[in-house]
Amino acid sequence: DIQMTQSPSSLSASVGDRVSISCRATQSIRTYLSWYQQKPGKAPKLLIYAASSLQTGVPSRFSAIGSETEFILTISDLQPEDFATYYCQQTLTTPRTFGQGTKLEI
Amino acid sequence: EVQLVESGGGLVQPGRSLRLSCTVSGFNFGDYIMAWVRQAPGKGLEWVGFIRSKNYGGTREYAASVKGRFTISRDDSKSIAYLHMTSLKTEDTAVYYCTRETYNIRRSDYWGQGTLVTVSS
Numbered sequence: 001d002i003q004m005t006q007s008p009s010s011l012s013a014s015v016g017d018r019v020s021i022s023c024r025a026t027q028s029i030r031t032y033l034s035w036y037q038q039k040p041g042k043a044p045k046l047l048i049y050a051a052s053s054l055q056t057g058v059p060s061r062f063s064a065i066g067s068e069t070e071f072i073l074t075i076s077d078l079q080p081e082d083f084a085t086y087y088c089q090q091t092l093t094t095p096r097t098f099g100q101g102t103k104l105e106i
Numbered sequence: 107e108v109q110l111v112e113s114g115g116g117l118v119q120p121g122r123s124l125r126l127s128c129t130v131s132g133f134n135f136g137d138y139i140m141a142w143v144r145q146a147p148g149k150g151l152e153w154v155g156f157i158r159s160k161n162y163g164g165t166r167e168y169a170a171s172v173k174g175r176f177t178i179s180r181d182d183s184k185s186i187a188y189l190h191m192t193s194l195k196t197e198d199t200a201v202y203y204c205t206r207e208t209y210n211i212r213r214s215d216y217w218g219q220g221t222l223v224t225v226s227s
Binding site (some may be wrong): 034048049050089091097 | 150151170203217219220
């Protein structure tokens with residue numbers, strides 16, 4: 001199975017900051033990588049697919065790059081609603097696997 | 107409007123069975139992979155499995171942790187996906203989400219609100 005490792009596990013930031021979250025795969029997943037945002041008590045929400053494509057309706061302050069085994073999600077100009085937990089997921093093979101999550105806190 | 111609504115969660119004793127349903131609307135159900143993802147209390151997301159559409163053979167894939175105990179099925183005439191869980195263990199306690207996964211540029215773009223399954227004596 002492909003393992004996905006996110007870093008950091010938690011991150012403190014302030015409104016207006018720019019932050020980045022890393023996701024690493026144990027083998028090449030080309031660009032079969034999605035990023036999700038989850039708020040407490042809510043379902044995950046797709047932010048980014050195919051490693052760098054912004055899902056419709058997601059603000060442009062979210063961006064992502066990467067391929068093969070290294071991926072980064074960046075949030076510019078943090079807004080209060082961005083404080084949440086973020087997950088990466090590989091969709092190259094089954095089992096689909098998620099990173100352990102990164103909690104973004106004020 | 108795309109909607110996925112899970113139902114069927116609740117409290118169940120270890121070793122027993124439970125069936126979850128995911129009723130969808132707003133898209134052509136038969137064109138999509140339907141997947142299940144779970145989240146234990148205070149933990150991260152865990153992919154459970156999925157079922158492909160009939161024109162891709164309707165085949166199923168499962169996580170090792172549930173293989174042989176859980177079965178995913180679909181009724182395209184009713185636009186419902188099912189997760190049949192047997193031999194439940196306390197570690198299966200989680201919120202279960204259904205999602206639709208697209209074939210091209212694979213991604214889970216819509217999720218249900220989740221249904222809580224608690225396995226406890």
